[in-house]
Every structure is written in C-alpha cells, then in structure tokens.
Amino acid sequence: MPAQSRIYLDNAATTACAPQVLEAMLPYFTQVYGNASSVHTFGREARRALEQARRQVMRGLGAKHPQEILFTSGGTEGDNWALKGVALARGAGHIITTAIEHHAVLHACQWLETQGFEVTYLPVDGNGLVSPADVERALRPDTILVSVMAANNEVGTIQPVAEIGAICRARGVLFHTDAVQALGAIAVDAEAMNADLLTLSAHKFHGPKGVGALYVRRGVKLASLLHGGAQERGFRAGTENLPGIVGMGKAIELATAHQAENAARMTRLRDRLIRGLQERVRDVRLNGHPTQRLPGNVNLSFAGVEGEALLLRLDLAGIAASSGSACTSGALDPSHVLMALGLTEAQAQGSLRLTLGTDTTDADIDAVLERLPPIVADLRSMRY
Ligand SMILES: Cc1ncc(COP(=O)(O)O)c(C=O)c1O
Structure with missing residues (x-):
C-alpha cells in the first residue's frame, strides 16, 4: 500500500503554532527572560514585551484600552473567570447561558449553582441557534450576567451575539461571550458585539497552548480567582507566561490580518x-x-x-x-x-x-x- x-x-x-509566532517567542525563553515585575533592565524589557502584546490583543479583538485585556492560561480560565468573577463580585443573582456552551462555561455555572446562584440554560433550535427573543424573555430583575458563545466548537453555529449583547446592554445586564472558536475564523470585535467580557485562547488561532486573554470592558466589576502577587494590576496573581503572551500577541496580529x-x-x-x-x-x-x-x-x-x-x-x-x-x-x-x-x-x-x-x-x-x-x-x- x-x-x-x-x-x-x-x-x-x-x-x-505558526512559524512566525514561534520565532517571536524564542528570545523570551533565553534572552529576555526577566520577570516583568522586576525593576532592573531585564525586568523592564520583559514588561515592555508584555505591554506590547497587550496592545496587539487589544487591537485584535476591537478593545479600546490596554487595561481591558487580562492575560490568562487559556479559554477555560477565561470562561471560569468571567462567570465566577462577575458572580462573586455581585454576591448573588441569576445567570443566563445556553445548553450548547463549552464545559468551561457549563461546569462553572453548575458550580455557581452549588454556591446559591440561579442559572437558566436556554435551548437552541435544530441548527444550534440561540434566539435573542428567548434571551430577552429569560431576563429577570436579578439577572447579573448572560453568557452566549460567539461560535460553537462542535457544530460551528455562529450566534447572533451583537443582537443578544444589545438586548443585555439595554437592560443593564452584563454580557459575556466565549469567542475561543471565533477569533481568526470570523470578525471578532468586542465593541461591535456589545460584549462586556470576551474569552480568547491562543492555541485556537496558531498561537501557543496555555495562554489566553479575557477582555473586560472598563467599569465592569470582576472578582479575582488567583490571589498572591500584584500581576495584571492586582487582578491575577502569578508571574506572567511571557513567551506565551508574546506568541499570543503575534498570533492575533496574523489571524486578524488574514x-x-x-x-x-x-x-x-x-x-x-x-x-x-x-x-x-x-x-x-x-x-x-x-x-x-x-x-x-x-x-x-x-x-x-x-x-x-x-x-x-x-x-x-x-x-x-x-x-x-x-x-x-x-x-x-x-x-x-x-x-x-x-x-x-x-x-x-x-x-x-x-x-x-x-x-x-x-x-x-x-x-x-x-x-x-x-x-x-x-x-x-x-x-x-
Ligand atoms: C468554545 C471553547 N471554549 C473554551 C475552550 C477551552 O479553551 P482552552 O483549551 O484554552 O482551555 C475551548 C476549547 O476547546 C472551546 O472550544
């Protein structure tokens, strides 16, 4: 044969991982290996690279301010952080999501139910579409967050997230979208999608594994899940994965350009x-x-x-x-x-x-x- x-x-x-991404990452393992929190030259070089990547991600997902980008370990952390971060910041309330979300969203919601939060899981139609009218009907005075993915990882259905986000905004409810499968495949713009929170994962668009970003619109209150050092403006403790973050910056630039x-x-x-x-x-x-x-x-x-x-x-x-x-x-x-x-x-x-x-x-x-x-x-x- x-x-x-x-x-x-x-x-x-x-x-x-795209060759240009790997090439951009390599110096950050052996040459620019400082800790971005250190004050010396090594540290400042690392900090510059970190902030450059933050601006690349900001531009890649249509955010307005670098502070709106928080680096994570990937899509699972971003989804958990968005849901638990909003829920824990508010203390109580109702969350709306859909039956077809990734388990990073569904299992986070199930955990929140054990903590006293109420969750509505909206159905989808035979093509996997979520109805914006269903979202509107499910909103309650105590709804704190709606989470609907931009595109499904199994069947690929693209959701009308801009419309859903607009409904949420009109009612003063935060809107999160898991855009892990969407970035690079379709146009992703947090502003145009009316998203308050948006999850990305670099390894889905030719970046490295184990790194991602959570977009958090300015003014949104989010509790931290990782406590310790003052990294990510005190929101996420832990020395940053600088090579991964640099790789993500390059990957998002390439993915959105093409x-x-x-x-x-x-x-x-x-x-x-x-x-x-x-x-x-x-x-x-x-x-x-x-x-x-x-x-x-x-x-x-x-x-x-x-x-x-x-x-x-x-x-x-x-x-x-x-x-x-x-x-x-x-x-x-x-x-x-x-x-x-x-x-x-x-x-x-x-x-x-x-x-x-x-x-x-x-x-x-x-x-x-x-x-x-x-x-x-x-x-x-x-x-x-
Ligand atoms: C829609 C969606 N959300 C979240 C994740 C989790 O991302 P990660 O593998 O970066 O944790 C995936 C991964 O398959 C996904 O497809």
Missing part, C-alpha cells in the same frame, strides 16, 4: 467537502447551521456508524478528526451539543467533526473524499 499523506482536520481542538481571505478559502473548501460527502455517502446529515457556521467546521452524522469507530479507521487512513468536542472525547456520552440540537442518541454517536485549518488544501479535501466513503461503507457492512 502506498504511503498516505497525513491530514490534520482537527483544528477546532488545536492548531499548529481573517477575511482565510475565511473565504476555508468556506469554499468546507462546502466542497460537505457536498462531496453528501454525494458519495447515503444517509448522512449535516449538523449545525447550513450557512451561519464557522468557515472550517464540518459536522456530519452517518446513520448506522459509530463515530468512535469511524475516527479510529480514519486515523489509520491518515486523517485526524474528532467525534465530538476534543475536551470530552474519551467519554462515551453523546455530545451535549448534538443532543441539544435534537439529534437522537444514535445520530449523536454517529457524528464526525472535521475542522479545516488555514493550511488545508484542495488535495486534502480530495483525499478525504476518496478515503472516507469506503470506510463508512465498510463499517455499515459489518453492522448489517
């Missing part, structure tokens, strides 16, 4: 892949919104096929995909997102997520169209 090229179609789980062209190219490849599989495989359904979806997201359910089995066979065929959220793979429960969209358990178990990246090519799509259909046919023939 001829050697097959390996194709990575799991970019929603993580992306490769966002429109990357999105156009990936949308074309995505639609070619969806159409091609629908033509070659019977009984396949597209999960998520047909058009209002992330440029790189393909999520399909193959009737009569186990997603996990399909994944393993695809891996043997050199194709890296996912059968649900990477953060939940390993668990065999059907995806909470697909169940919220109204899929049956069998449809959810038969789902496959292929997420394209900025470097995905037509040849990659051709290879998937060639290798995937016979695997589905084979798995089906073993079952019936």
Whole structure:
C-alpha cells in the first residue's frame, strides 16, 4: 500500500503554532527572560514585551484600552473567570447561558449553582441557534450576567451575539461571550458585539497552548480567582507566561490580518467537502447551521456508524478528526451539543467533526473524499 499523506482536520481542538509566532517567542525563553515585575533592565524589557502584546490583543479583538485585556492560561480560565468573577463580585443573582456552551462555561455555572446562584440554560433550535427573543424573555430583575458563545466548537453555529449583547446592554445586564472558536475564523470585535467580557485562547488561532486573554470592558466589576502577587494590576496573581503572551500577541496580529481571505478559502473548501460527502455517502446529515457556521467546521452524522469507530479507521487512513468536542472525547456520552440540537442518541454517536485549518488544501479535501466513503461503507457492512 502506498504511503498516505497525513491530514490534520482537527483544528477546532488545536492548531499548529505558526512559524512566525514561534520565532517571536524564542528570545523570551533565553534572552529576555526577566520577570516583568522586576525593576532592573531585564525586568523592564520583559514588561515592555508584555505591554506590547497587550496592545496587539487589544487591537485584535476591537478593545479600546490596554487595561481591558487580562492575560490568562487559556479559554477555560477565561470562561471560569468571567462567570465566577462577575458572580462573586455581585454576591448573588441569576445567570443566563445556553445548553450548547463549552464545559468551561457549563461546569462553572453548575458550580455557581452549588454556591446559591440561579442559572437558566436556554435551548437552541435544530441548527444550534440561540434566539435573542428567548434571551430577552429569560431576563429577570436579578439577572447579573448572560453568557452566549460567539461560535460553537462542535457544530460551528455562529450566534447572533451583537443582537443578544444589545438586548443585555439595554437592560443593564452584563454580557459575556466565549469567542475561543471565533477569533481568526470570523470578525471578532468586542465593541461591535456589545460584549462586556470576551474569552480568547491562543492555541485556537496558531498561537501557543496555555495562554489566553479575557477582555473586560472598563467599569465592569470582576472578582479575582488567583490571589498572591500584584500581576495584571492586582487582578491575577502569578508571574506572567511571557513567551506565551508574546506568541499570543503575534498570533492575533496574523489571524486578524488574514481573517477575511482565510475565511473565504476555508468556506469554499468546507462546502466542497460537505457536498462531496453528501454525494458519495447515503444517509448522512449535516449538523449545525447550513450557512451561519464557522468557515472550517464540518459536522456530519452517518446513520448506522459509530463515530468512535469511524475516527479510529480514519486515523489509520491518515486523517485526524474528532467525534465530538476534543475536551470530552474519551467519554462515551453523546455530545451535549448534538443532543441539544435534537439529534437522537444514535445520530449523536454517529457524528464526525472535521475542522479545516488555514493550511488545508484542495488535495486534502480530495483525499478525504476518496478515503472516507469506503470506510463508512465498510463499517455499515459489518453492522448489517
Ligand atoms: C468554545 C471553547 N471554549 C473554551 C475552550 C477551552 O479553551 P482552552 O483549551 O484554552 O482551555 C475551548 C476549547 O476547546 C472551546 O472550544
């Protein structure tokens, strides 16, 4: 059998660090290694790099002031901080979120429920869309926060966050959006989205892992989760991950500069892949919104096929995909997102997520169209 090229179609789980990002980071391991809190030259050099990255992130997400950017260890921390930070600053109240959020939001909300906060989990329609009217109806006099993701990590549905944010603002309720999957894929602008808090994670847009940012609009009161030193203006203790932060600054600059062209190219490849599989495989359904979806997201359910089995066979065929959220793979429960969209358990178990990246090519799509259909046919023939 001829050697097959390996194709990575799991970019929603993580992306490769861009060479320019790595290059920007390297001096901060061995040359500019000072602690940004130190007063000497080494420290001041580190501080300058930290503040430059903060301005890059500020520009990348449409913020107005560098102080609105707080560096974190990634999306999970950003989501936890937004929810718990607002809740603990207020002391009591009601929170609205959706059934299809990432577990970083859902599990933080569940923990807040154990602390006496009330949480409403809004449903979504069959395409995974949250209704702004549902958000409006769920608002109560004691609602302190609404959290709706900008784009879903499993099915790629893009939410009407600007509209939801406007409703919240008109009612004086804080609005948080998890934009972890959105940055680089679609235009992200905290101001235009009417967001008070917004979460980012660098490794989803060709930055390094373990670093992210939380946008906090000026004037929003947020409790700290990490206590200790005075880093991040006293809001988040702990010596900053300077190489990671520098990498994130570079990554956001690259991602936003090329966002429109990357999105156009990936949308074309995505639609070619969806159409091609629908033509070659019977009984396949597209999960998520047909058009209002992330440029790189393909999520399909193959009737009569186990997603996990399909994944393993695809891996043997050199194709890296996912059968649900990477953060939940390993668990065999059907995806909470697909169940919220109204899929049956069998449809959810038969789902496959292929997420394209900025470097995905037509040849990659051709290879998937060639290798995937016979695997589905084979798995089906073993079952019936
Ligand atoms: C929508 C969303 N939010 C949050 C996270 C968590 O981000 P991190 O891996 O940086 O903790 C992810 C990661 O998959 C995600 O897709």
